[in-house]
Amino acid sequence: MPRTMLTDEYWTKLIRLMLNTGRVYDKPEHRNTFEGILYRMRVGCPWRDVPESFGDWSAIYRRFHLWSKKGILMQLFIALRQGTDLEWEFIDGSIVKAHQHAAGACTKDDEAIGKSRGGNTTKIHLGVDSYGLPIEFILTGGEVHDSKAAIELIEKLPDADYVIADRGYDSEKIREFIRSKKARPIIPRKRNSKVGNGDIDWCLYKYRHLVENAFARLKQYRAIATRYDKLAQNYASTLALACCLMWLPMWCG
Structure with missing residues (x-):
């Protein structure tokens, strides 16, 4: 049996949240299916290579795609992040390489894949709270500069006291938008x-590593990296x- 990720405690929390969405039925095979989805996320293998002990690979993929299409996995994230500490918010972006099999979707959209120096890439724009836990993200092509997606990301973030970012976000437009949300921007200006x-609180700025730590934890999963x-x-x-x-150990709902 391959290594699994869900303890009884974690699965109890997850299935309770999934049932609360009103769009998932309580079926006994759901836990095994969920473990199959997590296995693929952890090792980054093709769906066809998900071990049979988790069930038929095509059934696991169809369930994942259905839950994704219905927004159920995103609803789980939204429900779990309710305990957010919003004194500080940290934002940053990180590029991930898009495998050659990620290209060629039969849609009219670019599917958040763009051309950059590394070839086909996607950029994750992430916001984390005072504890370094993710609270919001958006996806763009890898060629999109952090500052270009900043306002869209900040607009989706809940109100906070401070928004901290690196010099890549050095823009008076971004600072003014943060102030319009009654927050104080902590964004260093360029050397010139x-x-x-x-006016920069350098002591607070040093905690910006929290968003970098969040990226490091997310990219431990090969299907994310x-x-x-x-x-x-x-x-x-x-x-x-x-x-x-990342949120499950913190959730007591």
Whole structure:
């Protein structure tokens, strides 16, 4: 039997949340199916190579795709993040390589895959709370600069006291948008700036490693570190599932 990831405690939490969505029936095979989805996320294998002990691979994939299409995995993430500490919010972006099998989706959209120096890539724009736990993310092509997606990401974030980011977000437009949400921006200006950084709280800025730590934890899963999904919807659901695993130990609902 391959290594599994869900303890009885974690599965009890997950199935309770899934049933609360009103779009999942309580079936005995769901736990094994969920473990199959987690196995593929952890090792990054093709769906066909998911071990038979988790069930038929095609049934596992169809269930994952259905839950992704219905937004159930994203709803799990939204439900688990309710205990967010919103004094500080940290934002950043990270590029992931898109495998050659991720290209060629039969859709009119770019599916959040773009061309950059590394070839086909996707960029994850992530926001974390004061504890370094993920609270929101968006996907773009890898060629999209962090500052271009910043306002869309910040708009989706709940209100906080401070929003902290690195010099890649150095833009007065971004700072003004953060202030419009009644938060204080902690974003260093570039070295050639005439304004300077006299207003920066450097002590708070040092905690920006929390968002980097979150990326490091998410990319422990090989299906996150390398994108294999053709559809942005499915890759986002895989990412949401990885975020859920970070939140599960904290959730007491």
